[in-house]
Amino acid sequence: xxxxxxxxxAVAGVAFATSASAATLDDVKAKGHIQCGVSQGxxxxxxxxxxxxxTGLDVDLCRAVAAAVFGDANAVxxxxxxxxxxxxxxxxxxxxxxxxxxxxxxxxxxxxxxNFAGVNYYDGQGMMVPTSLGVTSATELDGANICTNTxxxxxxxxxxxFRANGMSFNLVAFEKADEVVAAYDAGRCDVYTTDxxxxxxxxxxxxxxxxxxxxxxIISKEPLGPVVRQGDDQWFNIVRWSLNAMIxxxxxxxxxxxxxATKYNDVxxxxxxxxxxxxxxxxxxxxxxxxxxxIISQVGNYAESYEANVTPLxxxxxxxxxxxxxxxxxxxxxx
Amino acid sequence: MQQSSLKSIIYDARLRGYFYQVFILxxxxxxxxxxxxxxxxxxxxxxxxxxxxFLTENAGFQISSTLGTWLFDYKVGQSSYLDVYFxxxxxxxxxxxxxxxxxxxxxxTVGIMRLSKNxxxxxxxxxYIELLRNIPLLLQLFFWYFAVLRALPSKRDKIEIIPDxxxxxxxxxxxxxPVIEPGFIYSVIAFVIAIIITLVMKSWAQKRQxxxxxxxxxxxxxxxxxxxxxxxxxxxxxxxxxxxxxxxxMTGAILRRGFQSGSGMxxxxxxxxxxxxxxxxxxxxxxxxxxxxxxxxxxxxxxxxYSIGMRPGMTLRLIIIPQALRxxxxxxxxxxxxxxxxxxxxxxxxYPELVSIFAGTALNQVGKEIExxxxxxxxxxxxxVATAAFMNWFNARVKLVER
Ligand SMILES: N[C@@H](CCC(=O)N[C@@H](CS)C(=O)NCC(=O)O)C(=O)O
Numbered sequence: 001x002x003x004x005x006x007x008x009x010a011v012a013g014v015a016f017a018t019s020a021s022a023a024t025l026d027d028v029k030a031k032g033h034i035q036c037g038v039s040q041g042x043x044x045x046x047x048x049x050x051x052x053x054x055t056g057l058d059v060d061l062c063r064a065v066a067a068a069v070f071g072d073a074n075a076v077x078x079x080x081x082x083x084x085x086x087x088x089x090x091x092x093x094x095x096x097x098x099x100x101x102x103x104x105x106x107x108x109x110x111x112x113x114x115n116f117a118g119v120n121y122y123d124g125q126g127m128m129v130p131t132s133l134g135v136t137s138a139t140e141l142d143g144a145n146i147c148t149n150t151x152x153x154x155x156x157x158x159x160x161x162f163r164a165n166g167m168s169f170n171l172v173a174f175e176k177a178d179e180v181v182a183a184y185d186a187g188r189c190d191v192y193t194t195d196x197x198x199x200x201x202x203x204x205x206x207x208x209x210x211x212x213x214x215x216x217x218i219i220s221k222e223p224l225g226p227v228v229r230q231g232d233d234q235w236f237n238i239v240r241w242s243l244n245a246m247i248x249x250x251x252x253x254x255x256x257x258x259x260x261a262t263k264y265n266d267v268x269x270x271x272x273x274x275x276x277x278x279x280x281x282x283x284x285x286x287x288x289x290x291x292x293x294x295i296i297s298q299v300g301n302y303a304e305s306y307e308a309n310v311t312p313l314x315x316x317x318x319x320x321x322x323x324x325x326x327x328x329x330x331x332x333x334x335x
Numbered sequence: 336m337q338q339s340s341l342k343s344i345i346y347d348a349r350l351r352g353y354f355y356q357v358f359i360l361x362x363x364x365x366x367x368x369x370x371x372x373x374x375x376x377x378x379x380x381x382x383x384x385x386x387x388x389f390l391t392e393n394a395g396f397q398i399s400s401t402l403g404t405w406l407f408d409y410k411v412g413q414s415s416y417l418d419v420y421f422x423x424x425x426x427x428x429x430x431x432x433x434x435x436x437x438x439x440x441x442x443x444t445v446g447i448m449r450l451s452k453n454x455x456x457x458x459x460x461x462x463y464i465e466l467l468r469n470i471p472l473l474l475q476l477f478f479w480y481f482a483v484l485r486a487l488p489s490k491r492d493k494i495e496i497i498p499d500x501x502x503x504x505x506x507x508x509x510x511x512x513p514v515i516e517p518g519f520i521y522s523v524i525a526f527v528i529a530i531i532i533t534l535v536m537k538s539w540a541q542k543r544q545x546x547x548x549x550x551x552x553x554x555x556x557x558x559x560x561x562x563x564x565x566x567x568x569x570x571x572x573x574x575x576x577x578x579x580x581x582x583x584x585m586t587g588a589i590l591r592r593g594f595q596s597g598s599g600m601x602x603x604x605x606x607x608x609x610x611x612x613x614x615x616x617x618x619x620x621x622x623x624x625x626x627x628x629x630x631x632x633x634x635x636x637x638x639x640x641y642s643i644g645m646r647p648g649m650t651l652r653l654i655i656i657p658q659a660l661r662x663x664x665x666x667x668x669x670x671x672x673x674x675x676x677x678x679x680x681x682x683x684x685x686y687p688e689l690v691s692i693f694a695g696t697a698l699n700q701v702g703k704e705i706e707x708x709x710x711x712x713x714x715x716x717x718x719x720v721a722t723a724a725f726m727n728w729f730n731a732r733v734k735l736v737e738r
Binding site for chain 2: 083084087088091092107108111112113114133134135140141142143144145147150151152155156158159160162163168169170171172173174175176179182183186187188190229230231
């Protein structure tokens with residue numbers, strides 16, 4: 001019943017939102033905060049503590065945009081969304097940014113009226129099984145019961161994988177991640193599948209985390225990134241460049257600790273442009289020129305955010321290291 | 336002259352009535368136009384199109400084996416989104432019908448228990464009603480689902496309920512499945528004919544009882560007729576139906592052990608939990624409706640029945656319930672409608688009903704919010720209207736005939 005109503009309200013949202021709502025930046029400024037769609041609790045990416053304070057890599061991205069727009073990283077309100085609700089929420093204008101471990105795919109980019117503003121985590125889908133099964137490879141999973149989230153790429157990838165390998169399986173797809181974990185924990189399924197980052201994050205919720213293992217196969221590409229509505233290029237640019245600013249800051253070695261000193265002492269032209277001493281990149285975005293300075297001083301660079309949030313899950317930088325460190329993280333230059 | 340005719344127009348109640356109606360209609364039409372125009376503009380802004388073409392596209396996700404996937408022979412990559420829609424409808428319909436049946440039987444029982452003279456029976460009913468009515472349905476759903484899961488043995492183990500025929504484990508309740516062969520249709524025809532004969536016989540017997548006072552054992556004759564005629568036809572046509580029994584393996588690849596798909600029939604635990612939760616929850620409301628209905632029948636009726644020598648059971652069945660039904664049916668109808676709509680909560684525990692797979696998974700893949708939510712609403716509307724129509728018909732039948 002509640003779900004039904006929510007779905008209908010979302011549709012009503014599309015119908016009632018006045019057609020002049022193209023300028024998200026103006027709306028956001030009038031509201032005084034950014035409404036950010038996040039997960040319902042995925043440690044390391046977007047998770048609320050007991051006091052209701054949100055932390056995570058995806059949360060930091062929204063904070064960065066708030067710092068860029070308002071000069072205040074705390075001018076954000078969070079809307080927890082299930083995988084199934086998320087696209088309707090962003091399309092209907094319920095949230096201004098969707099930053100919820102969302103995979104960039106062609107369908108989503110071209111058919112849902114949405115745009116992906118970049119990638120903040122390169123992931124891939126993995127599978128977890130109880131060690132007691134004695135299974136060591138995903139190719140031994142013929143006949144398995146598999147638990148996962150509904151409304152995800154996960155659902156499609158796993159179907160593709162089993163079809164490609166000529167194996168049969170039964171899918172049990174829940175709306176919320178907590179129920180997936182609980183059902184897998186109770187033994188309803190032999191396999192729990194989702195993004196590998198998700199596996200690492202959810203593992204801690206199992207009764208005996210050590211009694212499970214992640215299989216070595218990575219069965220898909222999951223570039224996760226922030227999503228905005230199609231048709232508002234300015235807002236799209238603000239989100240894209242907020243992310244780029246964090247990555248570029250890491251590359252230049254600018255952190256929340258040293259950004260103040262840097263702002264006065266560093267005369268390297270690239271750095272001067274980033275912190276707003278040279279050029280008017282901020283104004284071109286419709287913001288103030290210290291937009292990136294605010295991001296770095298209040299939220300930090302990409303590495304700082306990663307180490308605070310994702311490293312504790314036991315996930316090394318891997319492909320998410322900078323291109324100059326052997327990874328594939330590569331942000332366009334600010335110039 | 337002019338003046339007064341204008342006045343008479345302004346003060347003419349009928350004309351004024353028309354004016355207001357036209358005015359409201361105009362407002363409505365404008366509102367509707369505004370909504371549609373807005374929707375179209377907003378969708379165009381985001382580069383989205385409107386249309387039902389997506390229904391013929393192939394769906395790329397697996398759906399857990401349920402009545403729907405069996406009825407529509409779901410195959411990933413071959414079945415369309417339209418199939419997904421029908422599967423969702425079938426699964427919603429299944430829990431709604433089972434839930435309504437279960438909740439009605441249980442609700443009537445508990446409602447009558449609540450009025451019992453026996454303290455224990457009465458208190459049990461009271462506690463049941465107060466407890467179940469006041470805990471949110473979603474919590475009950477989770478409770479039953481995880482209670483069911485925790486209570487059952489693992490996939491590679493089982494509890495036998497009837498050895499080799501009915502068994503259960505965490506993957507579901509396994510039953511034999513009928514395998515129908517050509518020629519079975521004759522048994523179905525025989526069954527229908529037997530029912531028609533029974534109906535004719537019943538009205539004949541009633542007429543005879545009215546006229547002569549003689550009673551005719553309708554129930555036994557009908558049972559004999561229905562079972563006898565059907566079985567006889569079945570046997571003559573060479574028993575054209577077999578049973579497929581669930582097959583359980585304890586050897587082979589570890590994930591292949593357990594019940595084998597393609598043998599027998601499985602009711603997944605998700606469905607059982609939804610059914611259980613909807614039944615128990617709605618029964619609590621129905622029980623109160625039944626109690627109110629019975630209390631609404633004047634006490635004199637019972638006394639009158641007793642005074643002509645009727646026993647309590649008979650009094651309840653022949654005097655009280657028929658009169659109470661008049662009070663019971665309208666609110667009962669709305670409970671049935673609630674139950675159907677509440678079945679959409681099942682998405683929380685992975686039961687693939689309409690809201691879950693069509694307005695959820697499929698919607699997420701194709702992003703046609705307007706079209707898909709509209710299609711979903713049509714289904715609930717049809718269910719509701721059909722239930723209400725049936726109950727109105729039934730209500731008209733049991734209504735007190737005033738002379
Ligand atoms: N990246 C995938 C999967 C995203 C997803 O929903 N993952 C689940 C499992 S890790 C999740 O985030 N759950 C948290 C929640 O439901 O709030 C997608 O975009 O479709």
